[in-house]
Amino acid sequence: MKKLMLIGKTGCGKTTLSQSMQGMALVYRKTQAVHYSDWIVDTPGEFSENRRFYSALMASCTNCNIVGFVQDATAVGCIFPPKFASMLNKQTIGIISKTDLAGANIERAEKFLRWAGAQTIFQTSSLEKTGITTIIAWLGHRQPVPTYPNQENMSQNSLPQGVSPRESEE
Numbered sequence: 759m760k761k762l763m764l765i766g767k768t769g770c771g772k773t774t775l776s777q778s779m780q781g782m783a784l785v786y787r788k789t790q791a792v793h794y795s796d797w798i799v800d801t802p803g804e805f806s807e808n809r810r811f812y813s814a815l816m817a818s819c820t821n822c823n824i825v826g827f828v829q830d831a832t833a834v835g836c837i838f839p840p841k842f843a844s845m846l847n848k849q850t851i852g853i854i855s856k857t858d859l860a861g862a863n864i865e866r867a868e869k870f871l872r873w874a875g876a877q878t879i880f881q882t883s884s885l886e887k888t889g890i891t892t893i894i895a896w897l898g899h900r901q902p903v904p905t906y907p908n909q910e911n912m913s914q915n916s917l918p919q920g921v922s923p924r925e926s927e928e
């Protein structure tokens with residue numbers, strides 16, 4: 759079972775993704791500090807935005823197998839420096855978030871993530887629950903059992919939705 763650390767800009771959707779992957783209700787909560795759960799480490803966006811926090815990021819990922827760079831599909835910029843993955847010395851994946859929004863540009867987001875060094879890219883929407891099961895399966899975890907009594911979400915969660923990860927052609 760692989761442990762995943764999520765990093766990315768403030769508001770890009772790390773916490774929502776973490777909740778979605780664990781079958782939890784989606785509740786907005788600004789991440790103030792590194793949050794450790796069973797197999798996901800959620801980080802505050804500020805840690806990825808300010809270079810002076812990079813050492814904290816590196817310390818936080820020591821017990822993780824995978825680092826997930828989260829890139830909002832609607833964002834016109836990217837906070838990850840080129841080849842950022844090599845600095846963390848971990849296997850990294852790119853996760854495109856908010857693909858459900860009208861302004862989503864998957865191609866642009868994928869380009870940013872590849873520049874940062876992510877080799878496998880996943881497209882997700884935490885709200886529509888697309889791409890979530892694909893990441894969970896890729897990490898080798900069981901699909902989450904929703905912890906909230908919402909019939910619609912329960913049936914959505916059990917569907918094998920999502921797109922296949924696109925392996926790097928490099």
Ligand SMILES: Nc1nc2c(ncn2[C@@H]2O[C@H](COP(=O)(O)OP(=O)(O)OP(=O)(O)O)[C@@H](O)[C@H]2O)c(=O)[nH]1
Nearest residue numbers: 768769770771772773774789802803856883884885
């Ligand atoms: N439409 C849409 N909105 C999303 C999605 N994921 C997250 N959001 C929204 O984006 C906002 C920020 O989400 P968070 O998950 O708190 O972002 P974060 O990356 O954890 O932010 P920090 O904790 O500040 O670093 C919230 O209002 C979410 O509802 C998504 O897949 N689709």
Ligand SMILES: [Mg+2]
Nearest residue numbers: 772773788789
């Ligand atoms: Mg958060």
